[in-house]
Amino acid sequence: MNTSIKTLLFLAGAAMAMALSALALSAETTLNAVRIRYMGPILDANLPEWKKARPVAVPMLPQMVATPRHLNPVVRELKVRAAHNGHWVGVLIEWKDPTQNDRIVLDQFGDMVAVEFPIGAGKDALPNPMMGNPGGRVNILQWRAAFQHDIDAGEPQLRDLYPNAMVDLYPDQVLRATDARPYTGALGVDNPVSRPTASPVLDQMAEGFGTMTVKPDQRADGRGVWEKGVWRVVITAPMATGNPNSPHFIPGDKTVVAFAVWDGGNREVGSRKAWSAWVPLALAR
Amino acid sequence: MPKVYNWQIGREMEYPYDGARPQKQFAMIFDINKCIACQTCTVACKTTWTAGRGQEAMFWNNVETKPYGYYPLGWDVNILSKLGVQDMSSPIYKGKTLFEAAPEGERVLGYLPEDLDYAHPNIGEDDSTGLMAQGAFLQLPHMQWMFYLARICNHCTYAACLGACPRQSIYKRPEDGIVLLDQGRCRGYRECVKGCPYKKVYFNPFTRVSEKCIGCYPAVENGRQTQCTITCIGKIRLQGFIKTPDKAREDSPLDYIIHVAKIALPLYPQLGLEPNTYYIPPVHVPPQYLRQMFGWGVEQAIARYRQAKEDKKLLGALLLFGATSEIIHYYKLEGNYSIGYDESGVELARVPLREPIMLRPVYDDRHQTYRSNIT
Numbered sequence: 001m002n003t004s005i006k007t008l009l010f011l012a013g014a015a016m017a018m019a020l021s022a023l024a025l026s027a028e029t030t031l032n033a034v035r036i037r038y039m040g041p042i043l044d045a046n047l048p049e050w051k052k053a054r055p056v057a058v059p060m061l062p063q064m065v066a067t068p069r070h071l072n073p074v075v076r077e078l079k080v081r082a083a084h085n086g087h088w089v090g091v092l093i094e095w096k097d098p099t100q101n102d103r104i105v106l107d108q109f110g111d112m113v114a115v116e117f118p119i120g121a122g123k124d125a126l127p128n129p130m131m132g133n134p135g136g137r138v139n140i141l142q143w144r145a146a147f148q149h150d151i152d153a154g155e156p157q158l159r160d161l162y163p164n165a166m167v168d169l170y171p172d173q174v175l176r177a178t179d180a181r182p183y184t185g186a187l188g189v190d191n192p193v194s195r196p197t198a199s200p201v202l203d204q205m206a207e208g209f210g211t212m213t214v215k216p217d218q219r220a221d222g223r224g225v226w227e228k229g230v231w232r233v234v235i236t237a238p239m240a241t242g243n244p245n246s247p248h249f250i251p252g253d254k255t256v257v258a259f260a261v262w263d264g265g266n267r268e269v270g271s272r273k274a275w276s277a278w279v280p281l282a283l284a285r
Numbered sequence: 286m287p288k289v290y291n292w293q294i295g296r297e298m299e300y301p302y303d304g305a306r307p308q309k310q311f312a313m314i315f316d317i318n319k320c321i322a323c324q325t326c327t328v329a330c331k332t333t334w335t336a337g338r339g340q341e342a343m344f345w346n347n348v349e350t351k352p353y354g355y356y357p358l359g360w361d362v363n364i365l366s367k368l369g370v371q372d373m374s375s376p377i378y379k380g381k382t383l384f385e386a387a388p389e390g391e392r393v394l395g396y397l398p399e400d401l402d403y404a405h406p407n408i409g410e411d412d413s414t415g416l417m418a419q420g421a422f423l424q425l426p427h428m429q430w431m432f433y434l435a436r437i438c439n440h441c442t443y444a445a446c447l448g449a450c451p452r453q454s455i456y457k458r459p460e461d462g463i464v465l466l467d468q469g470r471c472r473g474y475r476e477c478v479k480g481c482p483y484k485k486v487y488f489n490p491f492t493r494v495s496e497k498c499i500g501c502y503p504a505v506e507n508g509r510q511t512q513c514t515i516t517c518i519g520k521i522r523l524q525g526f527i528k529t530p531d532k533a534r535e536d537s538p539l540d541y542i543i544h545v546a547k548i549a550l551p552l553y554p555q556l557g558l559e560p561n562t563y564y565i566p567p568v569h570v571p572p573q574y575l576r577q578m579f580g581w582g583v584e585q586a587i588a589r590y591r592q593a594k595e596d597k598k599l600l601g602a603l604l605l606f607g608a609t610s611e612i613i614h615y616y617k618l619e620g621n622y623s624i625g626y627d628e629s630g631v632e633l634a635r636v637p638l639r640e641p642i643m644l645r646p647v648y649d650d651r652h653q654t655y656r657s658n659i660t
Binding site: 064066067068069070071104105106107108146156158161162165167170171172180183184185186187188189190191193194209210211212267269270271 | 336337338339340341389390391392397398399400403449451452453468469471472473474475476478488489490491492493494496
């Protein structure tokens with residue numbers, strides 16, 4: 001991208017970010033992360049302790065700054081709760097979605113939701129909520145329905161995607177693993193979006209449009225369940241990792257959080273999405 | 286959007302990035318008149334590169350029958366229909382390119398095919414235009430027409446796949462102009478599949494990212510032509526490098542055929558991508574159809590191609606098709622021979638402009654039989 005376009009995008013993004021931040025703060029929609037006793041990663045959407053956390057309705061807006069855009073993303077509001085146990089912070093996100101999209105073929109996209117935290121920023125110098133900005137890094141934890149399907153039901157084989165397909169043989173059935181590797185494409189180079197590692201959540205960072213990078217250390221986890229037209233997704237991350245590219249959460253602290261959501265059934269993917277402004281986040285002592 | 290110069294449409298145009306031409310540009314010429322759709326190229330490519338999981342319906346190289354064959358289904362008529370009628374009445378294109386026609390919020394005018402559009406790669410095979418009237422009999426030229434169109438990625442100068450990708454996962458190599466898709470960086474958004482009007486970027490549902498023709502770069506880096514070229518039994522292809530018209534070299538067979546003789550033309554130049562595969566148009570097809578497909582100069586190209594036997598320089602370049610597996614950078618005529626050389630001047634191929642005629646006696650004394658073929 002040439003420099004003038006980058007600058008323009010950044011300025012537009014920064015201006016919109018300031019406007020949106022002001023909007024969010026004035027609405028007094030602080031998300032309070034309640035302290036819970038449950039230890040370990042907070043993965044269960046049905047934990048009774050979620051009842052202690054007050055839900056916040058987060059308005060979702062179409063991404064209109066960077067191209068390409070989807071002018072009419074479906075999800076306009078997320079219901080969000082937060083909790084922590086001193087070691088792990090968890091966010092429960094719920095939204096209405098009449099279709100469960102977790103099969104990925106050319107013309108079918110997956111449902112996704114993401115939580116974004118600033119990395120190492122003071123409250124006065126927040127990064128752009130729209131994927132950060134050069135020098136303003138953000139941590140983005142993205143849950144993918146297709147990964148959840150892989151974990152729950154197993155990785156799809158050809159017949160799962162195309163029930164009537166016929167194939168004689170594949171290179172990996174007749175060649176040694178090293179010789180067959182060139183035929184495995186993105187899987188052969190360990191592309192992190194091809195398959196989940198151990199969790200349906202990708203732990204990533206960004207500092208502007210087009211810079212999303214999956215971190216080498218994957219600590220975040222999550223779990224999503226679709227039932228009766230509603231996705232209920234929990235995303236959880238360690239509060240302190242020692243990694244300078246991860247946010248460091250301290251009980252009693254105040255920070256911000258933002259969200260993005262994709263409805264696969266509406267062909268929302270990448271920058272074609274709905275996103276939120278920064279929402280104040282307060283962690284209970 | 287920055288402005289770049291596209292010589293195929295004779296003017297500047299908008300493109301998402303600044304123009305930067307590679308040191309060398311990968312190019313290929315197809316002589317459509319010689320293609321018999323045997324699909325040897327398709328199979329050579331398939332077995333070399335796309336035999337893996339998720340690549341079952343993926344053909345980086347394909348051969349389709351025109352006008353009724355398409356892979357994926359309707360790729361050309363779909364994008365032409367979306368672009369609408371454009372003014373192609375002069376060498377300087379007055380219509381809109383796909384970048385200039387991009388809708389609000391998009392980088393390029395495109396469309397995402399349906400998954401099932403890839404399910405029948407040989408649809409329309411050998412279908413001719415029109416119906417045969419009662420009492421029809423064989424005539425030359427034939428009353429109806431069709432032809433075979435072999436296709437690979439065009440390794441465009443202004444690639445729409447590259448321009449459409451929001452995270453720069455696609456790049457054009459400065460050393461040879463081959464357009465590659467980074468398998469580690471792609472996140473499977475499919476913007477490139479949507480943006481490429483030739484539909485030469487494919488989505489792999491098993492790896493969940495997109496893939497495309499790699500121009501056989503490991504071969505090209507070692508001075509060899511692509512698999513689809515060297516396996517072509519009809520010798521319809523020549524792969525090498527092309528220069529821009531202002532720097533054209535008469536001693537390069539590709540430059541001579543494309544820039545000097547002007548008998549090989551780009552596929553849908555009006556879309557604005559400056560594609561780098563070139564076609565010698567079929568001589569028997571109505572020019573109005575060919576003009577839409579190959580742009581300005583189709584009639585002149587066919588007329589000059591028909592006279593190729595009178596033009597030794599052109600004939601010499603055409604005879605180097607399929608003469609060697611190596612990439613021919615230069616050629617010259619010496620007596621009755623056309624000689625092709627590699628980049629450092631080593632001789633690669635020596636082809637007679639006119640094959641000597643050998644006549645054998647009609648009666649074979651040794652086997653005491655008559656010969657049916659004596660030349």
